[in-house]
Amino acid sequence: MSKTMEELYSPLVKGKQKAAARNWNSSKLWRKLKPYLYLLPAAILLGIWMYKPLIHTFYLAFHKWSMVPGTDKLFVGFDNFTRLLQNEAFAGAIGNTVFYTLGLLPFSIAIPLVLAVVTNQMNPRMKNFYRALFFIPMILAPVSVSAIWRWLFHPSNGIVNHLLLKLGFVQEQIAFFSDASWAKWIILLITGWKMLGFSTIMFAAALTGINREYYEAGAIDGAGSFRQFLYITVPLMSPMILFMLTMSLLFSSQWTFAYIDILTTGGPYGTSTNIYYEMYRFAFSNLNVGVSSAAAMLFFVLFGLIALSLNAVSRRFAFYDN
Amino acid sequence: MNKRSQVLSMFQHGALALMCAAAIIPLYWMVISSLKNESEIFTASLFPLQPTFGNYSYAFSQMPIVRMIFNSFGVSILMTVLQLATGLLAAYALVRWRFRGKSLIFALLSVTWLIPFQAIMIPNYVLINDMGLNETLLGIVLPFGVSTFAILSLYQAFQSFPGVLIEAACIDGLSDWGILTRLILPNIRSTVASLGIIQFINAWNEYLWPMLVTKDMNSAPIQIGLKLFVNSDTNMWGSLMAATTVSCLPILLIYLVLRRQIVDSFIRFGIK
Numbered sequence: 001m002s003k004t005m006e007e008l009y010s011p012l013v014k015g016k017q018k019a020a021a022r023n024w025n026s027s028k029l030w031r032k033l034k035p036y037l038y039l040l041p042a043a044i045l046l047g048i049w050m051y052k053p054l055i056h057t058f059y060l061a062f063h064k065w066s067m068v069p070g071t072d073k074l075f076v077g078f079d080n081f082t083r084l085l086q087n088e089a090f091a092g093a094i095g096n097t098v099f100y101t102l103g104l105l106p107f108s109i110a111i112p113l114v115l116a117v118v119t120n121q122m123n124p125r126m127k128n129f130y131r132a133l134f135f136i137p138m139i140l141a142p143v144s145v146s147a148i149w150r151w152l153f154h155p156s157n158g159i160v161n162h163l164l165l166k167l168g169f170v171q172e173q174i175a176f177f178s179d180a181s182w183a184k185w186i187i188l189l190i191t192g193w194k195m196l197g198f199s200t201i202m203f204a205a206a207l208t209g210i211n212r213e214y215y216e217a218g219a220i221d222g223a224g225s226f227r228q229f230l231y232i233t234v235p236l237m238s239p240m241i242l243f244m245l246t247m248s249l250l251f252s253s254q255w256t257f258a259y260i261d262i263l264t265t266g267g268p269y270g271t272s273t274n275i276y277y278e279m280y281r282f283a284f285s286n287l288n289v290g291v292s293s294a295a296a297m298l299f300f301v302l303f304g305l306i307a308l309s310l311n312a313v314s315r316r317f318a319f320y321d322n
Numbered sequence: 323m324n325k326r327s328q329v330l331s332m333f334q335h336g337a338l339a340l341m342c343a344a345a346i347i348p349l350y351w352m353v354i355s356s357l358k359n360e361s362e363i364f365t366a367s368l369f370p371l372q373p374t375f376g377n378y379s380y381a382f383s384q385m386p387i388v389r390m391i392f393n394s395f396g397v398s399i400l401m402t403v404l405q406l407a408t409g410l411l412a413a414y415a416l417v418r419w420r421f422r423g424k425s426l427i428f429a430l431l432s433v434t435w436l437i438p439f440q441a442i443m444i445p446n447y448v449l450i451n452d453m454g455l456n457e458t459l460l461g462i463v464l465p466f467g468v469s470t471f472a473i474l475s476l477y478q479a480f481q482s483f484p485g486v487l488i489e490a491a492c493i494d495g496l497s498d499w500g501i502l503t504r505l506i507l508p509n510i511r512s513t514v515a516s517l518g519i520i521q522f523i524n525a526w527n528e529y530l531w532p533m534l535v536t537k538d539m540n541s542a543p544i545q546i547g548l549k550l551f552v553n554s555d556t557n558m559w560g561s562l563m564a565a566t567t568v569s570c571l572p573i574l575l576i577y578l579v580l581r582r583q584i585v586d587s588f589i590r591f592g593i594k
Contacts, residue, residue, distance in 0.1 A: 045468040054441060069448075118333065131585055139523050146549075148351070196345075205589045250436070
């Protein structure tokens with residue numbers, strides 16, 4: 001296979017070389033152009049499917065349009081933004097987004113960090129065995145995961161309700177997905193379940209990079225394990241902690257999207273929806289492209305600012321052991 | 323001291339075993355439920371007393387599962403190959419030459435990290451419809467033909483390649499294309515493979531975009547078909563779990579074979 005590839009490409013390569021040798025001037029131009037040629041496929045695809053749509057969404061944010069082909073887009077100024085901010089459902093979605101974002105932090109930072117530290121000294125064989133198992137949720141598709149959890153938490157026949165009843169924790173079955181006080185907790189739990197193993201492994205990997213001598217020095221100075229954790233582990237782990245924090249804060253609401261769509265469609269009464277799901281609903285259920293685009297732009301900028309400030313924080317406070 | 327370390331070790335194993343149980347039990351329950359017959363499915367028995375494949379045959383008769391798995395493979399492989407190809411070319415240009423606009427390109431690439439798909443989905447959806455590509459695999463693949471995550475990851479991998487070797491190859495008269503394909507690529511094969519694995523898994527698990535593009539089971543990847551089946555409000559939980567098991571199987575099999583590489587590549591490249 002590789003041989004035929006070489007044969008295929010070699011005439012082309014030789015041709016290029018000859019052309020280059022023939023004329024100094026054209027070879028100079030060729031050399032100048034070359035980087036751009038290599039970038040071209042990526043640039044074309046990014047231009048068509050990423051940057052142009054982004055600008056287009058910005059344009060749509062100031063227009064009223066229902067996505068019907070052939071209809072005109074009506075310029076409405078900042079109308080979409082004011083309507084968005086007055087929309088009560090959207091205010092609730094923002095609240096839930098904050099709930100999901102903060103609620104995921106124990107699963108993406110706190111518990112994994114402790115687990116990684118506690119298991120750091122384990123024998124490598126066992127560690128690999130455990131790792132292989134608790135990494136599995138991470139690689140499974142959100143749809144499959146949703147289907148499984150829907151069955152686990154099924155209101156009348158799910159195993160969770162079955163156990164809760166049998167153990168006497170509840171008197172009657174809980175309708176987890178249609179009970180307003182439960183729906184968003186279940187979605188948070190699923191997202192956290194998927195995140196936990198992955199974060200633990202990331203922190204464990206960062207831990208193995210820490211020089212053991214610091215702990216020996218700490219132990220000689222009389223620092224107990226808790227103080228070692230606080231004054232040695234945490235500072236040396238700070239780049240990884242900040243990285244995971246950034247990922248978690250920026251993407252947690254995107255990660256919940258599939259679970260919301262499949263398990264609750266945002267309900268009951270919008271109690272489990274978030275901003276990204278509302279954007280999808282504005283566009284594809286209400287056919288209100290303008291408001292969806294306005295929301296997308298607003299939060300693109302907002303999350304951009306959050307990312308910038310997190311970046312500044314990590315430059316300032318992350319501690320690198322050189 | 324000895325006793326303390328024993329307690330610690332017990333705690334370690336306890337914590338990890340608990341986590342593994344939490345990770346595995348839902349999957350176990352999925353497989354077990356898929357093998358239970360109608361009278362057993364609503365009981366809490368930990369394994370099927372009369373295991374049956376009836377749920378599987380029902381699921382296969384209700385949905386074009388083979389077709390959808392095939393679609394998923396098509397989409398994921400095509401996406402991965404495109405992303406690696408465009409990524410390799412772009413990363414090579416960025417490492418190899420200094421040229422005008424390079425820092426602007428880096429800035430533009432980094433920004434894409436922050437663009438949520440919801441901020442580009444409407445124009446992309448309209449464009450795919452205008453091109454007549456809805457309900458096609460190409461329609462799912464095209465917007466994901468390039469991944470800035472892949473470009474930047476490959477850029478990092480290229481950077482660690484010794485520049486002296488490239489210079490030497492240059493003097494030996496190897497063309498720029500030759501340097502990429504015959505010198506660098508063979509040496510960073512494993513990196514490219516790791517990245518490919520991640521991109522494949524991500525493509526396989528993609529949800530929002532395939533859902534917008536395909537509505538019909540025959541043209542949908544397995545994830546979308548499964549979603550349609552979940553939402554069809556049947557009470558056929560046995561066959562639903564059978565279908566779910568089938569949808570997880572390819573990824574789980576790949577994981578079984580390549581688990582070291584998969585875990586390592588996720589550690590190396592992180593997630594998007």
